[in-house]
Amino acid sequence: MNVTTMGTGVRRLDGPAKVTGAAMFAADHRPTGTLHAVLVGSPVPAGSLTHLDTTAALAVPGVVAVLGPGDLPRPDPRLDEVSVPPLATRFLPLQDDRICYHGQAVAVVLAGSLQDAEHAATLVRPHIAPAPFVVPADAPVRDATTAEGYAQLMPLTEQVGEPIDPREAPVHVAATYAQPDRHNNPMEPSAIVAEWDGDTLTVTDSVQHVYAVRDTLAAALGLDQEKVLVRSPHTGGGFGAKAFVWPHEIIAAQVAWVMGPGRPVKLVLTRAQMYAMVGYQPAMWHDVALGAAGNGSLITVRHDAVNTTAVTEDYVEFATATALSLYASPSISTSQRVRRGHVNLPTFMRSPLDGPGTWALGSAIDELAHAAGIDPLDLRLINHADTEPATGKPWTSKKLVQAYGEAARRFGWRTRPIGGTVDGQWRIGCGMADATQGQFRFPSQARLVMDRTATVTLEVGFTDIGQGPGTVFPQVAASVLGLRPEQIRVKYGDARLPFAGPTYGSGTTIGVGAAVLDAAQRLRGELARIAGWPADEVSCADGRLRRDGSQRVPFSRTDEDIPFTALMALHGGEVAVEGSFALPGGVPADAGPAEYATRTFGAVFVEVAVDPELGLLRLRRATGVYSAGRIVNERTARSQMIGGIVWGWGMAALEASTFEPALGRWHSQNLAGVALPVNADIPAAIDIAFIDEFDEHAGPLGAKGIGELSATGTAAAVANAVYDAIGVRVRDLPITPQRLLRRG
């Protein structure tokens, strides 16, 4: 492969479009005749809708329709065959009178102008017979149902080795670590434009996987897949909130069907609706107990996790994945249970499973380090898992020890200031934690076309949520074809293109990248065939095909090369090839090759400042070093890791969506009452590095995912640093003034 393009920090090819406003997001589309749809939410969390008074709303000039339960088509029975996920929730509002959560859609208002639709929506009067509701956090802890859905994704309990009571270990710690509900809050609220033309539905949607939308809408509306065209030109962040197909997407398509051809329907969720009409990461309580020998070597790890979920179905946040994977221990016990209440269903949020898992385990191991009198980094080295603890399988690749060393060196861990060092009003503290994330793989295809002018086009239906696929995949193809990445045109974000796996589970690069690599190699092979040269004796550079004859045929002529343009003239038409990445057994997803354990790793070190008089917590610097396979574009990768550390800072210090227990609703449904990090929170000193690594088992590209790895570990590192600074162990996130303030 061409070392000049793989791994280097190529600038984003979609950069100019994104800095000029030319990049189109779903809500930027406004086809002729567009009707604005505004959803009306339930004002109560439980009950049944007895009557929908639409009189006042319909009286607003410009209002075309107000639709309620009974006005939309029933979903086709085929929808029952779509699994949850990728269907986000089986509970589809506007089909009957059930109210299961506050903010649940009970009506849709349509008008030619947004102003009229928004106004009329405030005039719709749902009459609801309220029913008692259950506050999720107060609900009894129970086993999740495994009949279908999210609870099936992993085992709910695990026992590795024989159960051991941690209290019998020479050194042991046990505590409950809590974290609040947090909303993904991508900057772009979910948006969809749905338009019918005859029996064909076209939607422009803001999503992380166009194919799931296509398949789900086709099933819900009883259409053939080819009758559903789904585009997602750019997605303004998703972080999981746009991973699966949410009810508003089905509703928009149904409403557009009711409105008929020539009346496209544009539905943009308000920021407030982003709290109740899509998912979020649920509140969790982690009971973690660790037992170790006097030398710090773990004897047992116990992690019992509980998360909130909806009454409609069970979402399970498998935070115990970390306990099963991170530290070597002869005995590991885990369980996952839920509390069900009247709230919209949670979902995956960057970083699912290991984000919560590393918060709990990363805090507990720090407490153990203090209990054992061992440096937290040394304790981790002592407990390094050379193979996957739960299974004993070898890792596809793992360079965590190098990451520890490099991060400690860059951060100056061994020479860090003594905890509590004073700097004006501030007390300085340092902390560290592991980053780690399980890996998902999804099959993918890709098409490469070289036209008569030797222009290369890459076609694959991935979605761009900002992680840089519109740059990285041309880079992969360019490296094989000896071109500059910007010479490769790329078409994406359209379900008519060759299938791409979803943009979640940190699975895009590993899957789509492999398919693109395969396609590029096939295209090179086709060019060799046209040239009449053996496919394994050619390489590409500078727009030319070269025969590398000197190595294989010592006494032949010196290297020959032919410009692509000449080859295409010779061929007399375009060349199109299909590449693919398939999983063993043809499965739609896996967690890596069966004989290995596949995971990414890293170490996060932070320095924080605490003002104990005012309860303030500020980030001073952070270092993250990662073992994540090959890095295709160090520039976009670095940005992702910085973004993840900031995401972790939000988790640690700021973010919480409070569920109002008396009213049964999200307390603040905006960006003023729920604080996300701003620029002033983040110092320039976010130092990122990657360990040089090629994972030969995870996929042909040697790469793994990084988008979610980036946001793991930070919350624990921050809490550990706070303890270092002021000796206060915070086990409830976020670490706000109430929790830091020195009393008295």
Add this chain to the structure above:
Amino acid sequence: MIPFTYERVGTVAEAVEHSTAPGSMLIAGGTEVVNWLRLGVHGPATLVDLKTVPGLADISLVGETVHIGPLVRLADVAAHPWVAQRFPVLRESIHLAASAQLRNLATIGGNPLQYTRCPYFRAEAETPCTKRRPGSGCAARHGITDNQAIFGWTDDCVAVQPSDPGTALAALDAVYVTRHADGGRRIAARELNTLPSQDAVAHNMLRPGEVITDIEITGTAPTSTYLKVRPRASYEFATVAVAVALEVDGDLVRRARIALGSVAMRPWRLDATERLLVGHRIGSAAAQRAIEAGFADAKPLPGNEYKITLARNAVARALRQAVTA
């Protein structure tokens, strides 16, 4: 938003006349009014744009009094040399308020009239709230109280007034000069906003059709500062804010003016503290006792006890900050 008629007026008299009519309402910078209309807090039939009235956006110095027109944008107030030199506390309060964009829109006359940020009041779907719907009760009283009042609340309302410039103006003993059909008046900045014991529904004492035409600040307060405590480093409403204006003689306090923001439904002057600080050194035991005295009538809600500690610490810090700045 309910449809409304938009009127641009040319004089204060017109503004008064048009906004006195039932169903009429004034708009200046718009950063609050537009959200009220969206939330349905108000549904005026007519919106009267004050911005088209000339002469309300000037800053002048007459004798020892700085006059700030109500339409001066917050950014311009902070940038003005008279404000920077004479009233650092006002300049700092503005720079710590909202964002650069919002400070370009919001006006100095409108900002102290902003409504509480209580999430129950600001809810998209109404919750029981005296200020939103009189008589509906106060869901916050026994609800989520972290950011609610520690002074002057009643069972009808436990909300706080968040304006940063309003808190600074209260510490500076600024005066809002108003015009109304029944005649104008002068309102002390510390009294502009309404405590629930006075009127639990209102956010301030302005009557319909009453227009702020001038803001007066007399004297100077070079030893003054604004401290805003909030989890996020910027662009967030205060958990607690302190405006301090001191006059010192050597290291002894000769006069102290202290207003707390986000602790009550109005900027809360610590009268007892101000009185007891006189003659003492900042940081002394006597000064600390003076601070304690200011909190004698603080009353927490279940769940916001920390705010008393925080506010007390913040006052001590702000005093130190004022004398070391």
Add this chain to the structure above:
Amino acid sequence: MNEVSPGHTVRTAVIVNGEQVDLDHDARVTLLDFLRENQGLTGAKKGCNRGECGSCTVLVGGRRANACMVLLAGIDGAEVTTVEGLTVDGELHPMQRAFVDHDAFQCGFCTPGQIMSAVACVAEGHVGDDGEIREWMSGNICRCSAYPQITAAVATAAKEMRS
């Protein structure tokens, strides 16, 4: 923007990216909805519609403002510059270039607002050091969190814009 009772319309004239626009419009229309739904200028984004995110930042009279918080009727006679108006003859503005060079965005949704805010930040002179830039760029939330890169881009472009 369609049928509105005549009493609820108002006439406003604005100059958008150098082009004069006069129109009768529903008085409720915000500058943001006018730009996006009427002018087809979709660079300014609606992230919160409450003045809480900065994605809609444009210049009004040369100053940065949240377009979602501005009623169109309230800026009669004003000049409005959007991200689409920054590019001259297809040439990127130094700030736009700096954002690309520093990888100061990921998804790109908040980016037009960040860039307009950044252009104003330089014009205001709030670029003395990184701390000042960070504070004065805090009215624009970036959930992908490219903050250090944004700060670097603003510092770089500021040098070029001032020379």
